[in-house]
Amino acid sequence: MKGDSFVIKSKILVEEREIYVYLPYGYKELGEVYPVIYLLDGQSLHNVASSFVQFYSRRERIPPLIVVSITSTHRLRDFTPTKRSGSRGGPYNGGGADRFLAFLAEELFPQVESRYPTRDYRVLIGHSLGGLFTIYAITAKPELFRAYLACSPWLRKEDDALISKIKSHLKRGPPKSKLLYIAHKPIRRKDIELSINKLVDVLNRNKHEDFEWDYKRYDDADRSNLPLKAIPDGLDFFFPRYNSRQIERLPVLCPRTRKHAYMEYKSYFIS
Numbered sequence: 082m083k084g085d086s087f088v089i090k091s092k093i094l095v096e097e098r099e100i101y102v103y104l105p106y107g108y109k110e111l112g113e114v115y116p117v118i119y120l121l122d123g124q125s126l127h128n129v130a131s132s133f134v135q136f137y138s139r140r141e142r143i144p145p146l147i148v149v150s151i152t153s154t155h156r157l158r159d160f161t162p163t164k165r166s167g168s169r170g171g172p173y174n175g176g177g178a179d180r181f182l183a184f185l186a187e188e189l190f191p192q193v194e195s196r197y198p199t200r201d202y203r204v205l206i207g208h209s210l211g212g213l214f215t216i217y218a219i220t221a222k223p224e225l226f227r228a229y230l231a232c233s234p235w236l237r238k239e240d241d242a243l244i245s246k247i248k249s250h251l252k253r254g255p256p257k258s259k260l261l262y263i264a265h266k267p268i269r270r271k272d273i274e275l276s277i278n279k280l281v282d283v284l285n286r287n288k289h290e291d292f293e294w295d296y297k298r299y300d301d302a303d304r305s306n307l308p309l310k311a312i313p314d315g316l317d318f319f320f321p322r323y324n325s326r327q328i329e330r331l332p333v334l335c336p337r338t339r340k341h342a343y344m345e346y347k348s349y350f351i352s
Contacts, residue, residue, distance in 0.1 A: 084131070089192055093184045094159075099124075099152045100189070103131035105138065105145035108198060115147045116202040117193065119185065119226075121160070121211035123150025126308055130206065133313050143320040146204075149193055153211075160207070160214035162221070163239055178214055182222050190225075204319060208232040208308050213240065216280070219261065220246040228260040230315040232307050233268065236276035244280050251287040261294035262318045264311030266302040 085102040101123050105115060120130050127150035137143045153159070157167050161175035193199060205226045207215035212234030218226060220243070236244070263281070268274055281296050295318055299310050 085196075087192070087196075089188060091184050091188050093180055093188060096154060098154070100192075101127045101150040101152070102193075102197070103127070103134060103146075103148035103150075104197065105147065106135075108145070108147075112198075113145070114198045114200040115145055116204065117147045117149055117197075117199050118204045118206060119189075120148060120150040121205075121207040121214065122153050122156070124152045126150065126206075126208070126312075129309060130312055133316060137313070137316055143316050147193075147197055147199060149189075151189070156210045160210040162213075162217045162243060165237065165239055178217050179221065181214070182218060182225070186222065186225055202227050204228040204230070206230040206232075206312065206315070207234075209304070210235045216247070217243055219259070220250045223250070223256055223259075227257060228262075228319045230262045230264070230311065230319075232264045232311050233266055233304075234263070234277065234280075235273060236280060237272055238276065240276060241279070244276070244283055247280065248283045248287050251284070251289045251292055254289055255292050258291045259293070260319055261292070262311070262315040263294070263296045264307060264314065265296070265298050266304070266307045267298075267300060 085104060087100050087102075089098050089100055091098060105111075108115065118130065118134070120126055127148070130150070131148050134143070134146050134148055138145045155177075157165075157175045158177045159181040160178060162178040164173060164176040166173050190203075203226045205215050205218055205228070207213070207230075209232070212231035213236060215229050215231040216234045216236070219229060261284075263277075265277055284294050284296070297311075297314065299307060302310050
């Protein structure tokens with residue numbers, strides 16, 4: 082796979098972060114611009130996500146994409162909107178999600194967009210605490226991303242306020258058409274199961290034509306393999322019927338939000 086990497090010295094996070102990048106084949110010669118997947122926990126998931134993107138795009142199942150994977154240093158600190166106890170009785174910490182969003186918007190995006198031929202269509206993917214951050218980003222900075230994949234978002238009782246914000250966000254309507262795919266596996270903790278069910282209920286009760294979402298429960302998955310199942314399904318959800326031979330049938334095949342997003346891709350990716 083064609084790839085790149087760089088280290089960003091963040092003034093906002095006051096630390097260095099290693100960034101891994103997957104690039105489409107021939108991206109320099111083709112003169113095209115590409116949507117970008119921003120992947121949390123890149124040290125674990127970069128090769129997985131990049132492999133699916135390469136395999137699907139070369140078979141015209143999805144458009145060519147750039148994958149930018151961010152390595153993690155302190156997940157509880159960076160991915161949570163409020164302070165909370167750590168897993169297995171760890172120390173009370175967290176609440177740095179706004180600062181991490183600022184790092185993305187003010188430091189990482191400019192670096193990526195100056196290095197590679199990107200377009201203003203960003204996808205955010207996160208798992209567990211990263212999934213919580215993905216849900217948080219929908220309302221905290223709605224202008225940053227157009228599509229979101231949250232794998233088993235680690236929602237707890239203290240995130241009820243976030244779920245309420247999602248409800249208000251849907252009532253007002255997103256600034257641009259949005260796509261959300263939630264993947265979930267069975268979790269022993271009843272509080273997390275309850276919170277995810279609350280979120281799904283809010284999404285069901287507050288449908289908006291510019292916010293399309295889907296939820297899938299993977300009963301055969303566990304913590305280690307859920308992203309392997311959810312990422313390809315999420316890609317299919319975000320880029321439906323991409324194959325150019327089927328594009329003229331799109332208005333019949335796809336719901337409104339995905340249809341509108343896809344027609345944007347047509348002008349950029351289909352000659």
